Each structure stands twice: as C-alpha cells, then as structure tokens.
Amino acid sequence: MLRNYLLAAIRHLLKNKLFTAINVLGLAIGMAVSLLILNYVNFEFSYDNMHHLAKRIYRVESRFFEGNTLTDDWPTSSFGYAPAMMQHISGIQDAVRVDIHETEQIVSYENIRFRESDVAVTEPSFFRIFDFPLLEGDPKTALEGPNKVVITQTAAHRYFGETDPIGKILKFSTTGSVKNCEVTGVIADLPPNSHFHFDFFISWKTLPDWMNNFWYLHEVYTYVLLQPNVSPASIENAFPKMAEQYKTAAALKNKTWAIHLNPLRNIHLTPQKQYERETKGNRNAVNALMLVALAILVIAWFNYINLTTARALDRAREVSVRKVSGASKIHIIIQFLMESLLVNGVALVLAIGVMLVSVGGFNQLTGKNIPFQLWKDSTFWIPIVLVFLSGIFISGFYPASVLASIKPISILRGKSKQSKGTGSMRKGLVVVQFVASFVLIFSTIVVYNQLDYMMNQPTGVNINRVMAIKFPAQTDELQQKIISFRRELKGFTDVKNAAISSAVPGMEVAFFASNHRADDPNKQNRLYEMLSADDNFASTYGMKIIAGRGFSEDFGDDRNKLVVNEEALKLLDLPDNEESIGRRISVEGEEEPFEIIGIMKNYHQQSLVKAYTPIMMIKYDRIPWISPRFISVKMTGNPSAKTMANIRNLWERFFPQSTFDYFFVDQFYQQQYKSDQRFGSVFGFFSALAVFIACLGLWALAMYSGVTRRKEIGVRKVNGASVGSIMSMLNADILKWVISAFIIGVPLSWYLMHKWLENFAWKTALSWWIFASAALFTLVIAIAAVSWQSYKAANRNPVEVLKDE
Amino acid sequence: MISLKKIYKYYDNKYERTYILKNVNLEVAEGDFVSVMGPSGAGKSTLLNIIGLLDDPNEGEYFFLDQPAHQLNEKKKVDFHRHHVGFIFQAFHLIEEMTVYENIETPLFYKGMKKKERQSVIADLLDRFNMVAKKDLFPQQLSGGQQQLVGIARAIAGKPKLLLADEPTGNLHHDQGKMIMDLLKKLNEEGMTIIQVTHNQEFANYGKRIIRLTDGEIEEEILNN
Numbered sequence A: 001m002l003r004n005y006l007l008a009a010i011r012h013l014l015k016n017k018l019f020t021a022i023n024v025l026g027l028a029i030g031m032a033v034s035l036l037i038l039n040y041v042n043f044e045f046s047y048d049n050m051h052h053l054a055k056r057i058y059r060v061e062s063r064f065f066e067g068n069t070l071t072d073d074w075p076t077s078s079f080g081y082a083p084a085m086m087q088h089i090s091g092i093q094d095a096v097r098v099d100i101h102e103t104e105q106i107v108s109y110e111n112i113r114f115r116e117s118d119v120a121v122t123e124p125s126f127f128r129i130f131d132f133p134l135l136e137g138d139p140k141t142a143l144e145g146p147n148k149v150v151i152t153q154t155a156a157h158r159y160f161g162e163t164d165p166i167g168k169i170l171k172f173s174t175t176g177s178v179k180n181c182e183v184t185g186v187i188a189d190l191p192p193n194s195h196f197h198f199d200f201f202i203s204w205k206t207l208p209d210w211m212n213n214f215w216y217l218h219e220v221y222t223y224v225l226l227q228p229n230v231s232p233a234s235i236e237n238a239f240p241k242m243a244e245q246y247k248t249a250a251a252l253k254n255k256t257w258a259i260h261l262n263p264l265r266n267i268h269l270t271p272q273k274q275y276e277r278e279t280k281g282n283r284n285a286v287n288a289l290m291l292v293a294l295a296i297l298v299i300a301w302f303n304y305i306n307l308t309t310a311r312a313l314d315r316a317r318e319v320s321v322r323k324v325s326g327a328s329k330i331h332i333i334i335q336f337l338m339e340s341l342l343v344n345g346v347a348l349v350l351a352i353g354v355m356l357v358s359v360g361g362f363n364q365l366t367g368k369n370i371p372f373q374l375w376k377d378s379t380f381w382i383p384i385v386l387v388f389l390s391g392i393f394i395s396g397f398y399p400a401s402v403l404a405s406i407k408p409i410s411i412l413r414g415k416s417k418q419s420k421g422t423g424s425m426r427k428g429l430v431v432v433q434f435v436a437s438f439v440l441i442f443s444t445i446v447v448y449n450q451l452d453y454m455m456n457q458p459t460g461v462n463i464n465r466v467m468a469i470k471f472p473a474q475t476d477e478l479q480q481k482i483i484s485f486r487r488e489l490k491g492f493t494d495v496k497n498a499a500i501s502s503a504v505p506g507m508e509v510a511f512f513a514s515n516h517r518a519d520d521p522n523k524q525n526r527l528y529e530m531l532s533a534d535d536n537f538a539s540t541y542g543m544k545i546i547a548g549r550g551f552s553e554d555f556g557d558d559r560n561k562l563v564v565n566e567e568a569l570k571l572l573d574l575p576d577n578e579e580s581i582g583r584r585i586s587v588e589g590e591e592e593p594f595e596i597i598g599i600m601k602n603y604h605q606q607s608l609v610k611a612y613t614p615i616m617m618i619k620y621d622r623i624p625w626i627s628p629r630f631i632s633v634k635m636t637g638n639p640s641a642k643t644m645a646n647i648r649n650l651w652e653r654f655f656p657q658s659t660f661d662y663f664f665v666d667q668f669y670q671q672q673y674k675s676d677q678r679f680g681s682v683f684g685f686f687s688a689l690a691v692f693i694a695c696l697g698l699w700a701l702a703m704y705s706g707v708t709r710r711k712e713i714g715v716r717k718v719n720g721a722s723v724g725s726i727m728s729m730l731n732a733d734i735l736k737w738v739i740s741a742f743i744i745g746v747p748l749s750w751y752l753m754h755k756w757l758e759n760f761a762w763k764t765a766l767s768w769w770i771f772a773s774a775a776l777f778t779l780v781i782a783i784a785a786v787s788w789q790s791y792k793a794a795n796r797n798p799v800e801v802l803k804d805e
Numbered sequence B: 001m002i003s004l005k006k007i008y009k010y011y012d013n014k015y016e017r018t019y020i021l022k023n024v025n026l027e028v029a030e031g032d033f034v035s036v037m038g039p040s041g042a043g044k045s046t047l048l049n050i051i052g053l054l055d056d057p058n059e060g061e062y063f064f065l066d067q068p069a070h071q072l073n074e075k076k077k078v079d080f081h082r083h084h085v086g087f088i089f090q091a092f093h094l095i096e097e098m099t100v101y102e103n104i105e106t107p108l109f110y111k112g113m114k115k116k117e118r119q120s121v122i123a124d125l126l127d128r129f130n131m132v133a134k135k136d137l138f139p140q141q142l143s144g145g146q147q148q149l150v151g152i153a154r155a156i157a158g159k160p161k162l163l164l165a166d167e168p169t170g171n172l173h174h175d176q177g178k179m180i181m182d183l184l185k186k187l188n189e190e191g192m193t194i195i196q197v198t199h200n201q202e203f204a205n206y207g208k209r210i211i212r213l214t215d216g217e218i219e220e221e222i223l224n225n
C-alpha cells in the first residue's frame, strides 16, 4: 500500500514538475533559513550552559533605588559585596569576583609585548564555580596567593610559543602600576558562548588589600553559587538591609542599595547595561529572526496548501476512483500526507544541503562564528523534527482532508465545479502571505530608516580625522612625558590638535561619581559620568560651550573646576545658562566643592541607541581614579603614511616600553552600529526571501488560474475583449488581496515596529510614507508576479484554445 | 438482492422542487442483468448512483441484501464499496499515474489483500483479458477498448456481487463496445449481478430485463428472455 501511494505520489510530482519545483524550492528555502536561524537562536540560548552548576549560578547586579524608583542598574557590583554577602546572608554556597577595573594592560614577556584587553583578576573559587578545566596547573592552587596568573591557550601561545608556560613570569603594566605574575595554569580558550572572554586571570591577592572589602568601586562582576533550592529572591531581599551597615561614606547614601541576581544563563540575552564588557545578544533580534523564520515557513507551507488545493480538481478523479474502489477517508488522507511527507522530505534534504553551504555566509551576515551544532545537540534536533513534522501536517493535512472529502459522484459524472470552499480558503491564505510580506517589507524599511537616521544625525561632536592613541603603561615621569608628547605632536604639520582624556566619543564615559549641589541641604546625591580631559579636548572634538568657558591654561590650572553638559544640569536642577556658572558642586571623595565654569551642549557620546547622559568634565590630572586613557590627535587631512610613521617614531622615543595602539574615532564610533547593521542585513535578506517565496506561490497560482480560465479568456477575446481588459480582469483579485493585507498589516506592523523602536533612545517616526511605500512595494511585486502569467493567458490565441475543447 | 421502495430524488431551487426520480420501485435479484435506458436527463445515472451508494435518495427505502442501505453510516458505505460493488464508467476513470497492473491492484489494497494473493488475482485477470503484455503500460498508452477492459478488470478484481456500469460503451466504437458487452454477459453468466445504463438498444438487449426511465419514472419494463 505504501509503495502504491509513494509511486502515485512520485509520478504525480514528476508529472507536474513546475508545481513540485515551486513547492520543494519554497519549502527548502524556508527550512534552510529556519534551520540557520534555529542554529543561531540555539547558540544565543546556549550561553553559559557549559557549567554543570549553571542553574544555581547568578551574577550579582547592583541596583540603586530612590524610594521605589530605580535610578541606576549595573551589571557590576563593588569589591566588598561578595565577602559581606557570604558572611551575612545564608544560602550562598560559594562566590567569585572577577575584577574588571583594569582589563586593558600591556603584557610583556622578554621582548614580546602586547596590549591586552582581556585581563581580569579573580579568586580561586573561579574554578570551583565555573567549569573551565585547566589544561595545565592545579585549579585548587593556581590562583592562591599574590602574583599568579592563569592564561588561555591562545595567550600562552602568543607569549611562549611551543615552550611550557608554567612558571614563566609575565609583566603586566597599566598607567598606574607594574606587576609581575607567574603563570600557574593554562585553560582552553573560553568557548564562544561564554558571556565573558578573558585571556588572563590574575590571582586576587595581587590586588592591594584595601580593595578586598571596598564598597565604593563597582567594578567587579560577582557570581554567587546558591545552595540547592535557595531562591534568588531571598538573597535579593536580604541584601538592602545588610548593605546599610556598609554605607559608611556619603556617596549614594540617600539611595537604597539593592541587588538583582541574574541567572547565569540569562545574562547573555538580558539588555545590555553600562559596564558590560561584551556586546550581549539581543533578545528582540532573536525574537525578530524567529518570527521571520516562522513567516518564511508559513509562507512556504501556504504555497503548498494553495498549489495543492488549486489542483485538487486534477486529483479529484483519482480520489473518486479510489473511493469507489473501497478507500476510506483515512486512506486518502494518509495518501496525501505521504505526498506531503515526500515533498517535505526532499525539501529537508535540500535544505540541509543549502544550510551546509550557506552557514559560512550566514555567520558573516550575523557577525558571529557559530559552531555548527547540528549533530551534537538534541536541542537542535528536536526543533528540526518538530518543524519537519508540523510542516507535513500543516501543509499536508488541509489539502488531504479537502481531497478526502471529495464526493465521487460529482467528479465521476464529470460535472464538477471547483468547490467554493477551497477557493476562499486559498484567498485567505494568500492574504495571510501578503500580510506577512507587507509586515516584513515595512519592518525592513523601518529598520533601515532607523539605521540611516542614527548614522546621519549630527552627533554634536566632530570625530572626523581624529586618531585616538591609547595611553602608555606606567613609566617614570609619565605625566611630563605625556605633556611633551602632546606638545611635539601639535608641532607636526598634519596635526591640528592633540588632547588628553579618559574617554573618547563612541564609548561609555563610565567613571561614575555620586555628586550633589553644595547648596543642597539634603545632599541629594546623583550619579554623574566623570570625564577627565585637558584644555584641548573640547576644541579637538568641536564640542560647543554654550555658557562660560572650557578648560584653559589662561585661567590657571582649573583645579577644582567643572565643565558640565546640559543633561547634568537637568539632573542638578540648574538652568542651562550663565546663571549656573559659578555654582558649586560637591564631588564624591573630594573635600572641596568644585565650581562650574562652563556648560557644554549635549552631544552624542555614544550611539543614538542611547540617551544623553549627565557628564561632568574635570581636568585630566585632578582625580587619580579617573585617569586619562587616550591621546586624541586631530589631523588636518587624511593622515599620510609619513605622518603616521612620524607619530610612531615619536611614541617609540617617549614610551619605548609601551605598545603603540590607536584607532580612528569615526570608525570606532560607527562600530557601535555594527550589530544593528548586521541585524538589518540579516532581517532584510530573510524578508526578501520570504517575499520571494510568497511571489513564487502567487505566480504559480496565477499560472494555474490562467490555465483553468483559458476557455473563458478565449471566449472573451473572441467577443472582442482587449488584452489589457483581460489582464486587468485577472489582476483585479490581487488589488483586493493587497488591500486586505494592508488593512490587517498596518496595525500589526505599527505595533511590532513601535515596540522595536522602543530600544532606541533616538528614533524615527513611523511616518505615513513608510506605510505607503511598503504597500506600494507589496502591490508592485504582487502584480509583477501575476502579470507575467496574466499576460501569457491574455495573449494566447483564442482559436487554439477553443479548438481544444 | 436490491430492493428500491418509493425512491424520490429532487433538488430544491428557490421556488420550485425539481424531481429527478419519482416513486421508483425496483427489485433486482442476485444473478440478474438489468439494462437501464431512457432519454438524456431522465435520471439513469442518478438511479445508478443511488444504488451504488454514491448518492442518497431524498425519500424512500433501499435494501441491499436485506440491509437498509439508506441508513448506512460512512464506515459501512466504505465497506459496501470495498466488498459488494464494482463500478465501470463511460470515461473509464483510470488513474493516469498508475500502470494497468497498479490500477487493477487498487481495490485489492483497500480490501487488505496480501501481496501474493493480489498477484495471483491480477495475473488471472490479465490473462483472462489478454492484457498480460500491457500490464506495465499507462492508461494513455492504451486504446479506449483496452482502457475499458482495465476498468472492468479493476471493477471485478475484488469479486463484488454487484457490477454497476454507467454507459460502459459510450466512448467506444461499436466493435469495442460489443466486446465489452460480451464480457459483461459472460460475467453475468458466471453469477455476477449487473446493472448497466446504455443508450444503445443492441447492447441493452444483453440484459435480462430492460427498464425504460423517463422523467424520473419507470415507464416500462421489458423482460428479455
């Protein structure tokens, strides 16, 4: 019996090659795309699942409240949280801190020297909590005591080549310190789906003692391992009260110090916060891609349904004959499900092929190097099987039951008309396909429009032709050398300006200080981002001073002076004009209040995804923990190779012990949009595919209706109808479909895109022209898909057609 | 075997009711061979379809082997088609994608016959109809007469008690038609009950009884010795 069904199915499919090809092609593309997306999504959800204790590990994230209002939300905690929590809150089995306050260091071994950006300091418990097996060294002792370091294989190879790294001494230098550490362990490179990727783990005891219990520097990630069956909420609830006894300083005293325990495996897909080391995944993007994958699959399935039911008439005779030969409904349904299985099966095989071929391109598109997890992971196989089975069922069942309920009597007498039911079902499905196409087209336009908006909006700073050189490591008389270096740089003919600062546009300013107005009797502390800079900084980046003045040597050393932006004034509740000049601000950790000398117009320190933040600028050498990290060099033109060489030579002369590392600020700034751009291209590409598959189905349907209406068309033409009038008759439906799709699609896409735009602090409006152009575009491609067939049908010689009948 | 009592079939339009069959009473005994004649639109096919359980009467009772066939549920009807009746059509209605062999095999599947058994049944039929050489051909590769032979072979493969033939010769040349009729006659002689619809008086005479249907009513019945 199965053989009989299969044979019938195969012969039928081969006989109708075009329909089969369209079905298989559509399904194969749909499956390949969903498999790729599934693999990607699966990867995104697989973050940090390599630790066997993962379910009980949480990252301690700090949250500050004023009353019930959440004012600050960081992924980090301070150095002191973990020991205090271990001591006072029950239910915590283990904890580990990963210090990130100096992740960028110059590391050297003999003559080999690199600027490393993934240097962490951590405790021995790191290897108890996380499953990063040591390839060499003892996990229990590797991080015991000061001046030890565990490094990754890649790092080991970089410094020691093939020789044994154990026992070798690496030198770590920052602008503030130099440490020598002995390599005591080597671990495999951290897997790509870990939310952090450090290359160096320096032992905790290497840090100065005062840091160990310090509560006022939120620059460590703290991970806790809860005892079994302890709820994270109980820990969270116990924290604020416990924290009170540690709030000894004035900073943030008015706030409630709370924590949030973020489950380890959720970290990757919870929103990116400040102080987040790595670009996290975006749950919205993941959801959007899953939706596109679903849309593509549904469109392909609907094609199958439509093309199969449209041809039901062709199959009706067979079904009728089978029925009078004793077939039950179930037999018929099984037969057509088999056919659907066959089509879906062929499509799946093709899809796997397509996927294998295109996984590289896909990774390029997503910018991730996602290992192909196909054969390893049941969490990947289960969805494939589900997709496959639901595909067979969804695409096969309806046509099968339509065919199974054919009444043989109507067919065998040869008087059958297409039953009305499947016709309206088909229209319904086509409308759904159009809704999906419209929403995807609309969304693609919005995504690109938003990208375009963000990338072309004036940022308020001029970052063109600015090169940012990273600060040298600690040496004698660093301060004087930097000043001389800057002076000599400014002497170069191509160099217009040179400035020292703790941050450059395109990055988080990140040094937070809890400040308040000196005349505020309640001492309402708020957090401000502290940017340390020299006199040249504002002019190098073309920042606008709207009142008062910027830093300048003409006025002395500007020691306790502040230049603040408009946003900071808003937070201080001060007007953004001359009146605020001279106001005194008490800055965290400083005895003497600072004085506002200038107001800086708001500018986009970071991408337009983020809102303006309150920034206070101090002199670069004023507060040691807000140390300068960059020397920005503004060029007059595109820097010539000669200038670059000159700068490098100058650097070598001043800082022979440091690596010369630089980047161009404009490129660096655009880098912020990379993930959005990638999302745009992935989304756009897959949307195009979805629309293509929908058109394919439409095209085939049009061809079919051209064939079935051949006689009608012939008669009309004999009676003098023009090609144009016949075409518009055939195309009239399309207009109806597109309009229906538009009516359903507009609110849907408005809602979806409105939600998506909420991720951006600066966003475009969903203006009418986007709706109009999406609708127009949908209409145009639909008509294009159909007109080809309509044109052919309308141009057929009527005599030929009528003779046939 | 077949007993039709006061069968009415009608279609309701907006304002009027059109009768296709009016008060049809008919008894067909096992082993009978009935020819149904009448003008186009008289309701011949409708009658045959009701007997074949492809259509339901609006009024009246239909007993098949003393069972009330008008009350059968879907499952019983499938059983009826599977075991008791075979159909032959004017347009042959072979499955185009299947070979001669596979077409004949179809009803045997649904009877749940084992492969060995099927093979022997089909071999016998092919042999009998002189179609052994054609068993792997597709319907389009056969002449009309040959196609109808396959149609008959398929209809009788499951050894039904009743064979219903709606204008089996309608699409055939006279000679081919005659060959088919001879075959039907032979089947009848072997014990198969046959009801055929035909427009051809010569072929009607193959039947033991001829029923003339006009405007949905049995006008006359002629016994054919």
Ligand SMILES: Nc1ncnc2c1ncn2[C@@H]1O[C@H](COP(=O)(O)OP(=O)(O)OP(=O)(O)O)[C@@H](O)[C@H]1O
Binding pocket: B011, B020, B038, B039, B040, B041, B042, B043, B044, B045, B046, B047
């Ligand atoms: N679904 C229907 N609705 C309305 N009238 C119908 C329907 N089906 C059949 N009829 C009508 O019933 C009448 C009898 O049809 P039937 O097919 O039984 O005629 P027939 O005697 O077989 O004719 P022919 O010799 O042409 O095959 C016809 O007039 C036909 O138009």
Ligand SMILES: [Mg+2]
Binding pocket: B044, B045, B046, B166
């Ligand atoms: Mg008829």
